[in-house]
Amino acid sequence: MAESTTQRTAGSAPKVQLSCEMCRQRKVKCDKLSPCTNCQRLGAVCIPVERARLPRGRFRKSKAAHRVPESDSADATDELKGRMERLEGLICTLMQDNGAAANTIVPAMADAGILPSPCNTESRSDLPWPVGNDVRDGGGLVAQKPSAYLGNSFWEGLMHVQNRPLRNLTDQRHDGATFAPYDILVHGLTGRALLSPLCSTTEPWATPQLQQHLCHVFLSQVDPVFKILHQPSLRAFLIEGKPYLHYDAHRPAPEALRCAVYYTAACSITEDQWPPAIGASRASIIARYQRETEAALVRAEFVTSDDLTVLQAFVLSLIGARSQDRSRRAWTMLSMAVRVAQALSLHVPDPPFLITAFEQEMRRRLWGAIGLLDVQASLDRASEPMILRSWLELHAPLNVSDDDIPFGHEIVPAESDSFTDSTFTLMISKAQCAVRSLTEPGSQYMHIRQACVADFQQTASQLLRNCQPDAVPFHWYTLQVADYIAASMQLIALRPLQRTPDFTPPHVSGSNLLRLSVDILQKTETLHSDPRGHPWRWFEGIFVPWHALAVAIAELCGCEDAALIERYWDTVEGAFERFGGLVADEKEGMLWKPMERLMGRARAKRDTLRVVFTPESASAQSQSPFLPVMTPDQNQHQRGMGLAITPCSSTSGSIGVEPWANVPTVWDEVDFGDVGIDQLSWTNYQDFMEDMQR
Structure with missing residues (x-):
């Protein structure tokens, strides 16, 4: 009798009903029905869990000696x-x-x-x-x-x-969630495994000569346009070999910053600028330093660190990654930088702890840089920014140079009236606040949108009143960027970046909106091709003016003047070909597919009108194909209607009180009391925005 009982198989043993899989995952009590009450209420599939009844009495020891649970065996094997x-x-x-x-x-x-x-x-x-x-x-x-x-x-x-x-x-299932290590987190966010520390300084990427070169590149090409560091302290650390700020040698925070500086500097160098004496390709050096930076951030525990230097390194790695990667990876990782910054109270004008004037300025610069990446990501993907405008306006950086605020300085320096190390940053900070105002839900009234543009121009005029574009190339670049931003804001005010059902734009007479959008595309080409702007061309490539291109194509779709289409066609088509590889997710993303369909309609429109287009009609407007046609009534507006800035043009040594001589304006051609007359071009643009958001 006992022997026969011992030989019973597990399949013939009575079953014990356990909690179902759904209740076990949700950690709620299961009534063990089939299906259980919780799964019925949720409409989920109830997966019952059963096991053989455990042996009792005198058979328990013999069963336990021979029984090996299948789950334990599988776990041990794995x-x-x-x-x-x-x-x-x-x-x-x-x-x-x-x-x-x-x-x-x-x-x-x-x-x-x-x-x-x-x-x-x-x-x-x-x-x-x-x-x-x-x-x-x-x-x-x-x-x-x-x-x-x-x-x-x-x-x-x-x-x-x-x-x-x-x-x-x-036990792991019931003990709660476990936290992934930082190396797994970075691997999931970047798509790359962390690299081996087993390397040598004889490799091309680790030579002191290359690192010194990358440091100088960072100070001349990255730091002026993306100002988050203190240049004298960084120079002493990377060039003179001194400790960085108050850190001891080989601490994780300065090492992460060192790698991020080298990585961002390598990303800012174009193929034409890449020195052949390095002995390795630009792509291989960038890939290596990217993985070095990721590994250094892991060692510094960048997700939970309260160190401002670690966050600076992380933000630098984001802008470097965005310049090389058009996917949404950098866009997703930016949210981590925002949350870490909030944990450090960067969004608070007066944090709840004591800081020096030097620390306050570094915090303001870093918060403004995160805001810039935030607005760039929103422009890049036509999405809403994460950071509120009020968080940025309350504590903007000071208009001071790095030499005015040495490390450890406890007295707030007085702001300068001249062009300082922070002038470009302040102008960009004001621009991103204006863009946020234009994208807010309550800014559907045109007088509010026009006031945002005028406020930016007034602030930029004060910042650039001592600019010397003929003497200093970076001053010239700053002036061109200011012109480009002012023109782009006018276009955003009349053609929102996102679909706004409650907004109907006023009528813009003639082809002025087309001229304005084409002028923006021309200014982008000038920034890209002029030798004076080559050191910062990488930064211009991050902000792709797809909005101006979309407006220009939509206006071409509604244009009935064949000669006007031919005049601007080369500029629009050239921008279309160049921007395809620069926008978010490149040509496979949600932005470019609608752009291609809109461009197809414009090409069909052009082919239709070319049947009646003759060379005589083109010669009647024999100006440069990049300049608008001016009628006698428009001569009074000639200063602002789309004059392109060419590389050979020059500006006076000091721009004085009128910095917008080359900025187009459409306000004189806007009829604020007449809404909805030019429905065709507006409808084309609305169709594009709806197609992009599907």
């Missing part, structure tokens, strides 16, 4: 496989780095099939790299001198892996 894979990765790395030394130590293991042979190590390139004892040099991680023996770092890494106990999946 854990064992994972350990073996990590062990293989550790020794494969050793075999790759130490060559013959490793082959003399572990040949028997490879022959026995425990480890993969050297010829198969390439197939294991996806395994995680081990982190051993490393020495930092020049911002990179450098391994200690290779040895012919398996050193302490190998065995420490191996024991760290093997000493972890087997995980019980049942």
Whole structure:
């Protein structure tokens, strides 16, 4: 009798009803019906869970001695496989780095099939790299001198892996959520695994000569247009080898900043500027420093760190990533920078702790830079900004140079009337606040939108009153950017960036809206091609004027003048071809597909009108194809109606009180009392916006 009972199989044993899968995941009490009441109420599929009744009495010990739960067996097998894979990765790395030394130590293991042979190590390139004892040099991680023996770092890494106990999946399920390590988080956000610290300063990317060159590039090409650091302190740290601010040597925060500076500087160099003496391609150097920066941010724990320098490094890595990657990865990671900044109270004018004047200025600069990336992301993807306008207007940076506020300075310096290191940043800060005002839901009234543009022009006029564009190339670049922003804001005021059902634009007479949008495209080409703006051309490439291109194409679709279409066609088509690879998600994204369909309608319109277009009608308007036609009644407006800025044009040494001589204006041609007359072009633009948001 006892023997027959012992031989009963688990399948014939009575079943015990457990909580269903849904109730177990939601951690609620299950009534164990089939289906349970909770799943019925939620409309979910109830998956019952059963197990064999546990043995009792005298059969318990004999059953327990022979029974091996299937789940425990599977868990142990999976854990064992994972350990073996990590062990293989550790020794494969050793075999790759130490060559013959490793082959003399572990040949028997490879022959026995425990480890993969050297010829198969390439197939294991996806395994995680081990982190051993490393020495930092020049911002990179450098391994200690290779040895012919398996050193302490190998065995420490191996024991760290093997000493972890087997995980019980049942306990893990009920113990709550676990937090992913930072390396897994960065791998998920960037799509790249963290690199190995086993490198050498003899590699091209780690040479002191390249790092010195990248530091100078950052100070001349990145720092002027993206001002978040203190240049004298950075120069002392990277060029003179002094400690950065108050940090000790080899701290994670300054090391992360060092890598981010090198990475952003490499991203700002074009192929034409890349020095051939480096010995490596631009793409390989950028990829290497990107992974170096990601690894340094992981070591600095950038997600939970309260260090302002770590956040500065993270923001620098974001702008570098955006200049190279058109996907939404940088857009998604920007939200992390916003939340970390809020955790540091950067959005509060007076934080609830004591800070020096130097720290206050660095905080303001960093918060303004995050706001700039935020508005760039919203423009790039036609989405709403995350940061409120009031958070930026309350504490803008001061118009001071870096020399006016040394490290540790506790007295707030007086603002300067001249062109300082922060003038460009202040102008951009005012511009992004104006753009936020134009995109707010309550700004559907034209007088409010016009006031936003006028407010920006007034502020920029005060900042640029001592600008010397003929003497200083960066002053010339700043003036061109101010002109471009002022023209773009007028266009945004008349053609919103997002679909607004309650907004109906006023009538703009003639082809002035077309001329305004084409003028913006011409200014973009000037910034891109003029040699005076080459050092900062990378920054201009981040802000793609797709909005001006869309308005220009929509206006062409509604234009009945064949000669006018031919005059502006080359400019519009050239911008269309160039912007396709620069917009968000490139030509496969949600922005460019509607643009292609709108361009197809414009081409069809042009082909239709070309049937009646003759060379005589074109010669009647024999001006330059980049300049608008001026009738006698429009001569009084000739100053503002679309005069293009060419590379050979020049401005006086000081722009005086009238900085907008080359800025187009349409306000004189707007009939604010007549709404909805030019319905065709407005309808074309509305169709484009609706198509983009589908």
